[in-house]
Amino acid sequence: AVQQVINRHDILRTAFIWQGLSVPAQVVWRQAPLSVTELTLDPADGPVYEQLIQRFDPRQHRLDLGRAPLLRVVIAQETDGRWIVLQLQHHLIGDHTAMEVMNRDVQAYLAGQGESLPIPVPFRNLVAQARLGMSQAEHTRFFTDMLAEVDQPTLPFGLTEVHRDGSQVAESRRMLA
DSSP: OHHHHHHHOGGGGEEEEOTTOSSOEEEEOSOOOOEEEEEOOOGGGSOHHHHHHHHTOTTTOOOOTTSSOSEEEEEEEOTTSOEEEEEEEOGGGOOHHHHHHHHHHHHHHHTTOGGGSOOOOOHHHHHHHHHHSSOHHHHHHHHHHHTTTOOSOOOGGGOOOOSSOSTTOOOOOOOOO
């Protein structure tokens, strides 16, 4: 199902190249097979989930920007037989909203309803809008007008650590049925 979603959305098949180019470029691959890595971890080294989190800590582990998709899956089995799935995704290809769309699409494919999904908006439309839409001066004027009355920082959820290593950010876990 995840591969079908990658096939469906061109942003999930996008790589970023810059070597030998005067300016970086985004390239959409026709095919971008999802990498699924199965690991066998030693339970003596601690819970599988914690081992995966430590091994694939984004402060140490990097995704190759030149290889689409900028999404990987790592799986490992707990001693009780449960499988732990760790999804690694680069922020360049998605935000919270993109994750919601991706999860919706995966669920639709798993339920056999992939054909009922709305036609995806091509990523090139967003790129064209960003590059050819408004001038820098128009963007500046828009945000200056929108934020004119903001005179102090707004900190959603009290998150003040935005320029450090992220070690103080809490995690959220949800058991999937």
